[in-house]
């Protein structure tokens with residue numbers, strides 16, 4: 001494979017190669033255009049003042065605290081079941097459009113009495129959103145427990161089916177750090193119940209300066225005992241005690257990992273915990289002074305398992321292709337490195353071995369086309 005001669009060529013390569021997204025929050029990935037449309041509607045109903053919200057949505061560059069204030073706004077804009085289904089559909093279509101072939105989408109199931117919403121009905125709305133995807137070919141597990149496979153064209157002449165991008169979608173249920181032990185347990189029980197509908201794991205997320213590790217531990221332990229993989233937002237802020245406790249828990253993956261000390265990295269290295277790297281998110285929320293000091297470089301050079309992810313494509317105006325390009329450009333990786341980096345992530349997905357096998361084949365087919 002030849003070296004990239006210019007940045008434009010690398011940008012196009014990062015867009016064209018198959019990619020795996022393992023750290024994307026549904027409500028953080030809403031399109032700006034959809035947010036503005038929803039805000040306008042609520043403005044007309046007098047629920048919010050559109051001009052104020054428009055300014056917040058369009059703002060570039062936010063602190064971590066401002067991000068969490070914005071999530072509260074997103075949750076006001078996207079509260080009903082139809083909107084949840086709509087944003088799910090759009091997010092899947094957006095990822096597929098940029099050659100993401102496997103998406104592990106995470107979301108926090110929410111109770112909202114005023115909207116007649118329970119955590120279970122919220123998740124049904126998400127799955128209905130997956131079902132309504134039509135501009136791309138999505139493989140997920142529907143509410144009847146059946147895998148909705150890619151549509152197989154009956155005849156070669158069915159060009160619409162043949163041209164559609166294909167994407168595997170699986171779900172992670174997030175526990176928000178504002179939640180109680182009982183609420184966290186409710187989410188884990190729901191995830192276990194919804195395993196047959198494509199829920200493949202649990203995530204712990206939310207404002208990292210809120211809540212205590214011990215509050216979530218019983219629910220996370222239960223998930224683990226039941227064989228449900230767990231990924232943790234770990235070390236997004238400096239909190240030595242919590243980072244140590246999280247690593248002692250032996251999660252299946254960790255996200256961010258910006259504030260791990262040498263001894264923490266030693267532990268992560270010994271247990272080979274895959275790290276979900278979110279470059280733009282870490283930069284925008286000022287977790288680092290510069291991208292050049294990002295821990296990606298050390299982990300990559302040490303061959304530590306890692307996967308490039310977006311975190312919140314909408315909130316940070318990024319895409320997975322952009323994250324790949326940023327890594328390539330900043331750390332001097334070539335085309336072959338980037339393809340390999342993407343393929344390595346197959347081993348860290350929470351889906352079953354059949355899905356892994358299928359994604360491996362997608363990468364092989366891409367390489368064959370290059371040869």
Ligand code: 6MZ
Pocket residue numbers: 025026027028067071072106107108109174176177205206207208233236281285311312
């Ligand atoms: C921690 C984050 C996050 O679940 O409503 N979330 N948690 N750190 C981050 N880095 C910036 N980005 C997003 O999607 C939005 C929720 O995901 C979590 C927060 O809890 C946020 O409210 P869902 O679909």
